[in-house]
Structure formats: structure tokens, C-alpha cells
Amino acid sequence: MLTIGLLGCGNIGNIIIKNHVGVDIVALFDQMPGRAEEAGKLCDAKAFGNIEDFLNEDYDIVVEAASIDAAQKYAASVLEHGKDLVVMSVGVFADELFRQEITDLASSLGQKIYIPSGAIFGLDNLKIGQVSGITRLLLRTTKNPRSLNIEECAERTCLFSGMANECIRHYPKNTNVSVALELAAGRDVEVELWADPSVDRNVHEIFIEGDFGEATITVKNLPSPDNPATSYLAALSIVTLLKNLGEPMRVGT
Numbered sequence: 001m002l003t004i005g006l007l008g009c010g011n012i013g014n015i016i017i018k019n020h021v022g023v024d025i026v027a028l029f030d031q032m033p034g035r036a037e038e039a040g041k042l043c044d045a046k047a048f049g050n051i052e053d054f055l056n057e058d059y060d061i062v063v064e065a066a067s068i069d070a071a072q073k074y075a076a077s078v079l080e081h082g083k084d085l086v087v088m089s090v091g092v093f094a095d096e097l098f099r100q101e102i103t104d105l106a107s108s109l110g111q112k113i114y115i116p117s118g119a120i121f122g123l124d125n126l127k128i129g130q131v132s133g134i135t136r137l138l139l140r141t142t143k144n145p146r147s148l149n150i151e152e153c154a155e156r157t158c159l160f161s162g163m164a165n166e167c168i169r170h171y172p173k174n175t176n177v178s179v180a181l182e183l184a185a186g187r188d189v190e191v192e193l194w195a196d197p198s199v200d201r202n203v204h205e206i207f208i209e210g211d212f213g214e215a216t217i218t219v220k221n222l223p224s225p226d227n228p229a230t231s232y233l234a235a236l237s238i239v240t241l242l243k244n245l246g247e248p249m250r251v252g253t
């Protein structure tokens with residue numbers, strides 16, 4: 001069975017612990033040591049107080065469910081410790097130089113980096129953008145102001161309109177999906193981010209046009225109970241990615 005170390009024991013970390021299938025969680029790390037210890041009580045895994053000890057433990061894959069900052073700080077070290085890496089805070093790869101450095105390192109060490117589909121559907125066939133023209137790719141995200149940590153917002157308001165790699169710098173906890181779309185399609189993504197007090201879901205609308213035709217995808221996500229910025233689907237997508245890593249047949253492009 002694949003063994004994993006969980007980097008980040010917050011909302012997603014705890015959902016993974018409660019729902020994981022086909023993998024064994026053996027190590028836990030969080031910048032707030034109490035969170036790793038609490039998570040350790042829910043599963044038979046050891047909580048570590050420092051990153052070096054966490055990475056020296058024997059297991060196959062680090063699952064990052066922490067922050068862009070954590071992914072930036074620890075990705076290279078994870079790979080150098082001979083472990084594959086699942087990155088939930090995919091916004092870290094909006095920095096092209098960092099992305100190149102980390103993919104070169106993984107390639108030279110023979111390690112893999114996995115990016116879950118996260119809070120959206122459709123990354124699978126969007127990858128056709130790597131071999132065929134995509135002429136339009138727009139993500140329109142709408143969330144309740146609470147999910148965006150905004151206290152006062154009386155009506156639907158556009159917070160950002162521009163490109164994904166700029167949006168993620170302003171909203172690192174809310175637009176990781178835009179960077180996942182960019183990585184899958186191999187091209188820039190236009191983003192609109194809206195706060196709307198009348199919605200109670202995290203809504204992602206994706207508009208795609210290209211040589212294949214056109215597609216529109218709308219995902220109306222339930223926010224996670226412990227972190228409204230994060231859709232519950234994002235945590236389920238990691239659980240599913242991990243389950244499928246150990247299986248012989250791959251479904252989806």
C-alpha cells in the first residue's frame with residue numbers, strides 16, 4: 001500500500017484523514033504543531049514538530065494541503081528526500097521560474113509531481129490544449145464574501161478581472177483552480193473573481209473555445225465546513241487521486 005506524509009493538517013488534511021482509501025497515512029506536519037498532534041489522534045500517524053524529521057520518515061508521497069508558501073518552501077526538499085509530491089496549493093506554479101526549477105529537479109531525480117483536479121471538473125480533456133488550439137479560456141469564480149474573507153459587500157461585485165498568474169497573487173486561497181487550468185491547457189487563463197452575498201456555493205464557470213468546438217462547465221461547490229474558501233470537492237479530489245495512484249488502470253486523459 002502507498003504510504004503518505006501529510007503536509008498541512010487543516011481543513012483538507014482532516015478530510016483526507018477521515019476519507020482516505022487505498023493509502024496509509026504515516027506522517028503529519030503542520031506549522032501549528034497542535035494541529036498535527038490533533039490529527040494524529042484521528043489516524044495511526046506520527047506528528048512531527050519539524051520539517052526535516054517529517055521528511056526523513058520512511059513513506060512514498062508528501063501530500064501538500066497547506067499553503068502556497070509551504071509549497072514554495074518545501075517542494076524541492078520533498079523531492080530531494082526521494083518522495084513524490086501532491087500539490088494542492090497549485091497557485092505556487094504561477095511562478096514560471098519556480099515551476100521550471102521544480103519540474104527539472106523532479107525529472108533529474110525520477111520523482112513525480114501530481115496536481116489534483118481540485119475544486120473543478122474538466123482538467124482531463126482541457127489538456128488537449130497542449131496539442132491543439134484553444135482560442136478562449138475564461139474562469140469566472142463567484143463566492144460568498146465570507147469565503148473571500150470580506151466583511152462588507154452588499155451586492156455582487158467584481159473583485160478582479162485579468163490573468164490567472166496575477167489573480168493568484170492577490171487571492172492565494174481562492175483561485176488555485178485558475179492555475180490548475182493554466183497548467184492543464186498549457187496557456188494563459190483569463191479570470192473574473194466575483195463576491196456575491198446572494199450565493200452560498202463556490203461557483204466556478206469555465207468557458208473554453210478551440211479547434212475541438214466549445215465547452216461550458218459550471219461547478220456549484222459546497223464550501224468545506226471548516227474553511228469556506230475551500231470547496232469540499234477539492235479535498236475529495238485528492239482522496240480520489242491517491243486512491244487511483246495504486247490502481248493499474250487510468251481513466252481520463
Ligand SMILES: NC(=O)C1=CN([C@@H]2O[C@H](COP(=O)(O)OP(=O)(O)OC[C@H]3O[C@@H](n4cnc5c(N)ncnc54)[C@H](O)[C@@H]3O)[C@@H](O)[C@H]2O)C=CC1
Nearest residue numbers: 008010011012031065066067070089118119173176230234
Ligand atoms: N487546487 C485547488 O483546487 C484548491 C486548492 N486549495 C488550497 O489548498 C490548501 C489547503 O486548503 P485548506 O486545508 O482548506 O486550508 P486550511 O487553512 O484549512 O489548512 C491549511 C493548514 O496548513 C498549515 N500550513 C499553512 N502554511 C504552512 C506552512 N508554511 N508550513 C506548514 N504548515 C502550513 C496551516 O497551519 C493549516 O493547518 C490552501 O493553499 C488552499 O488555497 C484549496 C481548495 C482548492
Ligand SMILES: O=C([O-])CC(=O)C(=O)O
Nearest residue numbers: 119174175176177230231
Ligand atoms: O481554487 C482555490 O484556491 C479554491 C477554490 O476556489 C475552491 O475551493 O472552490
